Each structure stands twice: as structure tokens, then as C-alpha cells.
Amino acid sequence: MTNTQSSPVGLIPINLGILGHVDAGKTAIARRLTEIVSTAGLDAHPQSQKRGITIDLGFSFFTLGNFIVTLVDAPGHADLIRSVVSSADIIDAAILVVDGKEGPQIQTGEHLVILDAFSIKDLFIVINKVDLLSGEERQSMINKMESIMSNTKYANKTPIIPISAKTGEGFDQLKSLLLDRLHQPLRQINAPFRVVIDHHFPLKGHGTILTGTILEGVLKVGDSFIIEPLNLPGKVKTLQFAKQDVPRVQAGQRVGISVTNLDPKILYRGCLLVKDKSHVIISKLLRAFCQINPFYKENLSFGMQVHVSAGMLTISGQIYPYEVEGDLSYKIEEVNTQKPFQAILSLMDPIVVKRGDKILLSRFDLPPTTLRIAGSGVFQEELAEKPPLYRRKLKTGHVKSIQHSQGIVVEDLAQSKDGAEKIVNRLVTNPRGKIVGTFGTKGNVTIKLEDASIGVEIGQEIHAIEPREINY
Numbered sequence: 001m002t003n004t005q006s007s008p009v010g011l012i013p014i015n016l017g018i019l020g021h022v023d024a025g026k027t028a029i030a031r032r033l034t035e036i037v038s039t040a041g042l043d044a045h046p047q048s049q050k051r052g053i054t055i056d057l058g059f060s061f062f063t064l065g066n067f068i069v070t071l072v073d074a075p076g077h078a079d080l081i082r083s084v085v086s087s088a089d090i091i092d093a094a095i096l097v098v099d100g101k102e103g104p105q106i107q108t109g110e111h112l113v114i115l116d117a118f119s120i121k122d123l124f125i126v127i128n129k130v131d132l133l134s135g136e137e138r139q140s141m142i143n144k145m146e147s148i149m150s151n152t153k154y155a156n157k158t159p160i161i162p163i164s165a166k167t168g169e170g171f172d173q174l175k176s177l178l179l180d181r182l183h184q185p186l187r188q189i190n191a192p193f194r195v196v197i198d199h200h201f202p203l204k205g206h207g208t209i210l211t212g213t214i215l216e217g218v219l220k221v222g223d224s225f226i227i228e229p230l231n232l233p234g235k236v237k238t239l240q241f242a243k244q245d246v247p248r249v250q251a252g253q254r255v256g257i258s259v260t261n262l263d264p265k266i267l268y269r270g271c272l273l274v275k276d277k278s279h280v281i282i283s284k285l286l287r288a289f290c291q292i293n294p295f296y297k298e299n300l301s302f303g304m305q306v307h308v309s310a311g312m313l314t315i316s317g318q319i320y321p322y323e324v325e326g327d328l329s330y331k332i333e334e335v336n337t338q339k340p341f342q343a344i345l346s347l348m349d350p351i352v353v354k355r356g357d358k359i360l361l362s363r364f365d366l367p368p369t370t371l372r373i374a375g376s377g378v379f380q381e382e383l384a385e386k387p388p389l390y391r392r393k394l395k396t397g398h399v400k401s402i403q404h405s406q407g408i409v410v411e412d413l414a415q416s417k418d419g420a421e422k423i424v425n426r427l428v429t430n431p432r433g434k435i436v437g438t439f440g441t442k443g444n445v446t447i448k449l450e451d452a453s454i455g456v457e458i459g460q461e462i463h464a465i466e467p468r469e470i471n472y
Contacts, residue, residue, distance in 0.1 A: 028165035211255065240256035281353055359377050
């Protein structure tokens with residue numbers, strides 16, 4: 001692992017994703033920009049060369065002013081969307097490529113949703129193959145992309161650059177815009193070390209090589225580590241950044257780590273290399289705070305199978321959305337609102353996360369002709385067991401009196417004073433309120449309404465919520 005070229009170590013590392021639908025020309029663009037080819041860069045994978053498309057994440061480097069830019073070339077084929085999701089968690093900014101002849105595709109929309117979910121703020125839209133377009137066609141495609149972007153958070157602040165990877169047209173403008181808009185990201189240098197492994201392979205004379213982008217912290221030659229969730233210990237033999245040997249690497253840098261006595265065959269993409277595993281959580285059962293994707297048109301219901309992505313891992317499991325009301329958590333049969341919700345995620349395999357990590361909810365069982373990114377969320381905590389959830393059973397009562405110091409008096413919700421005492425503190429609907437006490441000896445109750453200005457009438461139906469615990 002030795003190289004003597006000029007050092008990139010003093011430059012600011014930026015991780016720039018290149019996303020776009022299949023055959024949009026992402027790798028051709030990367031080839032124009034690249035100065036140093038890294039792991040699987042420029043479609044080095046044999047299957048990529050055979051099939052003529054990107055099938056794996058590819059990495060390469062180029063310098064731009066004071067930046068050393070890592071290009072992360074993600075596959076565009078619909079069947080390889082998991083690799084796009086994997087790339088989103090490690091990039092700081094993105095180039096979204098659209099074929100000027102074909103126009104935006106379903107995957108263009110999916111990529112926008114993914115970038116939004118991972119809070120990628122700096123986005124550059126590139127319309128490729130403009131050498132094949134007339135001036136009128138070129139402007140028409142720019143107008144189309146402006147219209148699409150107007151419905152996203154990127155409206156009015158995302159440059160659209162016409163280019164040709166074949167002729168080189170537009171690349172000076174692209175580089176100028178990148179240099180003008182890219183900024184030094186805030187890196188968590190002092191946080192506990194984490195790097196997500198994207199490739200691993202044996203190298204004769206060097207042992208096993210692990211490559212990845214450092215999420216947080218610092219790693220030095222000689223440091224001990226653990227690979228999770230496999231609980232594999234090891235020690236750093238040598239380190240590389242941008243193909244140069246270095247004694248130390250830190251958050252934001254894409255690195256090569258040489259280790260010995262580690263079988264690469266048991267590793268997989270998404271494993272996390274840490275120095276102290278007490279700072280991460282390894283779990284198959286977790287709680288998350290989620291929100292549905294506004295462009296997702298399919299259903300997301302209680303107990304549905306979904307794909308959960310965190311870091312570079314995508315794991316299938318069941319989602320159990322719920323809402324908290326009072327002291328109890330009630331199941332949500334189907335999520336059909338933009339209102340955030342909480343969910344229990346029960347996964348088939350363990351996932352390695354840290355509190356506050358972003359997650360993506362997808363339905364890869366759907367055909368690629370529809371948008372499959374269902375929503376996103378933030379990991380809250382691991383769970384030792386499934387917490388109790390309830391369904392609402394409604395019992396109907398009727399307003400008996402509207403003249404009471406605490407609100408209204410309702411009958412028929414209980415048959416006796418003892419029965420009425422048992423339902424004190426339960427919530428009611430139509431209108432919303434809470435049972436605050438009993439009235440008399442015949443099972444009547446007093447209810448305090450959330451909004452006292454809402455008018456009710458004698459005899460009006462009031463529904464008390466009777467919680468019933470469910471098995472799930």
C-alpha cells in the first residue's frame with residue numbers, strides 16, 4: 001500500500017454522490033472528473049464491463065480548489081436501488097444526472113426522495129447528452145426539470161447544468177458551481193470512531209483490505225477495533241487515504257484499512273468498524289420516529305413487511321406504526337397522513353445503529369415502475385421486547401346534561417357507579433375530551449371537553465375509548 005504522488009492529506013474531504021437513472025451517463029461524467037481511481041471506480045467490476053451498466057458503488061477522487069472530492073458513483077438500474085440507498089448515508093452533496101434524450105424517470109424521483117430523507121442540501125442537476133439535442137430541446141428539458149424541482153425542497157436553489165460527457169461541454173461550468181457552492185462539512189472528529197465498510201477483499205502481502213467512509217472520530221495505525229454485528233476484533237496494520245499511506249485518518253475521509261488475521265469471506269457491506277462497541281446499538285427490535293414520503297402512493301399498514309435501511313445495511317422486517325394518546329400507545333391500522341408517527345420495527349437480522357441515526361423505509365416488493373421509498377425516520381432506542389400496543393374499542397354514551405361545573409354529564413357508558421369509577425380518565429371522542437369523575441349512582445360520568453366552546457346537545461352521542469391490548 002505505497003504511493004508517492006503529491007499529498008491530498010491537507011485538503012478538505014468532500015463526498016459527492018453521482019446518482020441518476022440507468023444509462024444517464026453517470027460513469028462517463030465520473031470519468032471526466034476523476035484523477036485517482038479507487039474501489040470499483042469507473043465500472044471496474046467485471047460484471048459492469050460485461051453488462052455495460054454500473055452494478056456496484058464505485059469510488060474515485062479529484063481535487064477542486066482546497067477540496068479533495070470523493071466521487072460516489074451509484075448504480076442507476078431500478079433493481080439496484082439498495083446501492084443508491086447505501087450511498088446516501090455517506091455523501092455530503094450530490095449530482096443528479098438526467099439523460100437529455102430520455103428525460104427524468106421513476107428512479108429520478110426515487111433518488112430525490114432518498115437525498116431529501118438523508119438531508120442532502122447541496123444538489124446539482126446535470127442534463128447529460130446535450131450534444132444530441134437542439135437548442136429548443138435543450139431548453140425544453142431544462143424547463144421540465146425546473147417544473148419537477150419546484151415541487152421539492154430544492155426548488156429555486158438547485159442549479160441545472162447542461163453538459164455532454166462525450167464532448168466535455170459544460171464541465172467547466174459544473175466545476176465552477178461545485179467550487180462555489182461546496183463548503184466544509186461539520187465533522188464529528190471527537191466522537192467515538194465509526195466507519196461503515198463498503199468493500200472488503202484480500203491483498204497478497206497485506207492481509208485483508210477494508211474500505212469505507214468514516215462517519216465519526218479518528219483512527220490510527222496500531223489501533224484495535226471491533227467489526228459489528230459480527231463481533232470480530234482486529235488491529236490496524238496500515239491506512240490509506242486517496243491511495244496514499246497515512247498514519248491517521250478522520251471523519252469525512254474515504255479510507256483503506258489493512259488488517260491481518262481476518263477472513264474477508266465472512267464480512268459483508270454495511271458492517272460497522274468501531275473502536276468501542278458500547279457506543280453503538282445492535283438490535284433486531286427498535287423504536288423509530290417516522291414520516292411518510294409525500295410522493296408515496298401505496299399503503300403502509302400495521303404489520304406490513306418493509307425494508308429498513310441504516311448506514312449501508314438494508315434489512316427486511318415488519319413495521320408497527322402507533323400513536324400515543326394519554327398513557328397508552330394505539331396501533332395505526334394504516335398510515336395515510338403526513339403527520340409524523342412512531343413505529344416499532346421488528347427486523348429479521350440485527351442492524352447496527354446509533355441513537356439519532358437516519359433510517360429509510362422502502363417497499364422493494366413493489367415493481368420498479370412505481371416509487372418504492374415509503375418514508376424515512378430517526379432511530380430512537382432499542383427494545384428488549386415488543387411493548388404493549390392497544391386498539392380502540394368505542395362505547396357509545398349520550399349527553400344527559402350540559403350544565404355541570406366540570407363540563408357535561410353523560411349516561412350509558414357504565415351501568416353502575418362502580419363501573420363508572422373504572423372508566424375515569426378514559427378519553428372520549430366526538431368531541432374530544434376526558435372522563436374526569438362519576439355523577440350519581442346510576443353509572444353516569446362527567447366529561448371535560450378539550451374545547452369547551454364546542455356546542456353539544458342533550459342526547460348527542462359521545463364515544464368513550466376502551467383500550468384493548470393486541471398481540472402482534
